[in-house]
Amino acid sequence: MTKYREIIRLFNLGINQTGIASSCGCARKTVRDVVNRAKACNIIWPLPAETTDADLEKLLFPDKSVPKSDRKFPDYDYIDKEMLRSGVTLKLLWNEYCESCRQNRDIPLMYTQFCHHYQKYSDKKRATMHIPRKPGEQIEVDWAGKPAYIIDTDTGEMIPCHIFVGVLNYSLYAYVEAFLKMDLESWITAHIHMYQYFGGSTTMLIPDNLKTGVDKNDDWYTPKINKTYYEMAEYYDTAVLPARVKSPKDKPGVEGSVNVVTNWITAAIRNEKFFALEELNREIQIQLEKLNHKPFQKKDGSRHSVYLADEKPFLTPLPPAPYELSQWKKATVQFNYHIKC
Incomplete structure (x- = not known):
């Protein structure tokens, strides 16, 4: 003392x-x-x-000498749920808690003790994994490194199919789909199907600096977004924030999920033969459902249960109709005022 x-x-x-x-x-x-x-x-x-x-x-210091037992402790279950909401801070919740205590003539905890007890509550609740993201805040997207294959029925040739992966980075709820090309049309279509699968969009969309989403990357911090990609993001009320070049930590959710997809989905179907892209995607969807419902190893629940309970309520509602792909081209007007589309 x-x-x-x-x-x-x-x-x-x-x-x-x-x-x-x-x-x-x-x-x-x-x-x-x-x-x-x-x-x-x-x-x-x-x-x-x-x-x-x-x-x-x-x-x-009369406030300091008051025994802790005489102070009103907050409802940390409520605080934990409020902290998931965008823009909510511990300082704001502490001010609301103090105002409630004044109205009820209770003695509140000091801010440091308020934060200390909340940290202890958080450590106990999420003892095995700390999740710094907020639900409904970000989707991370990328192409998987290893392709799947379909067989050409005429020549027997193995045709590689590129795997699109999208991940809600709070619940790690994933979407996977195969495409024959990694072009802009496939990229936009994958996003449309992903949003329909998730049942909503998020505040931010984090792609890699790939050519289908980013036109130029001359500036390390402000890459130029493809016009069609930007138009699609605006339609779904989200912001495209590309990860920095050679910075996988900017999108750790999808980087980890790409490995999981490679090991869980593509490896699981490695011995099966597919003769059409639709057949391959049907099997991918079956394996994807298994992956999303697979229980976590170090905590309760699964990707699907966390998605339903904690993330889906915070997703931005989808527009009434899916986005329709548009293409932007530059054309030269000929001497006869005609242009070639």
Whole structure:
């Protein structure tokens, strides 16, 4: 406990705050606070002999001396759910909690204790995995590195099919689809199907710096978004924020899910033969449902259960109709005023 009696005694002797802090083994700020509070409470030396440091603490800092049991503890279940909402901070929730305590004539916790107990609650609830993202905030998208294959019925040739992966980075709920080409039409179509599968869009969309989504990347921080991709993002009320070049940590959800998809889906169908893209995608959807419903190894639930309980309510509602792909081209007007489309 702070030596309140000794601080007041030494101050009465004319010792400066640095000397008092050194003698009493405390910070100069503590000395300054005690002296200022003593002046405000009109406490002067000499003090009655029976006055203890505990008695002085009650006089100088009555809020500090209140036992914790007399303070009103907040509902941390409610706080944890509110923290999932965009823009909500612990400072805002603490102010609301203090206002509620004042209305009910309860004594609130100080802000530091409020944060301390919430951190303990969070550590206990999510002891195995800390998720820094908020639900409904981001979708990460990319092409998987390893393709799947279909067989040409005429030549028997193995035709590679490129795997699109989209991930809600809070619940890690995934969408997977195969395409014959990695062109703009396939990229936009994959996004349309992904949004329909998720049942909503998010505030941000994080792709890699691939050519189908980004026209130029001359500026490391402000790449130029493809016009059609930008138009689609505007239609679904989301913002495209490409990851930096060679920065996989900017989209860790999809980077990890690409490996999972490779191991769980493409590896699972490696011995099967498909003769059409539709057949391949039907099997991918079956394996995808298994993946999304597969229980987590180190915590309760699955991608699907976390998606339904915590993420789906925060998704932005979809427009009434899916986005229709448009193509943008530059053409030269001929001498006869005709252009070639």
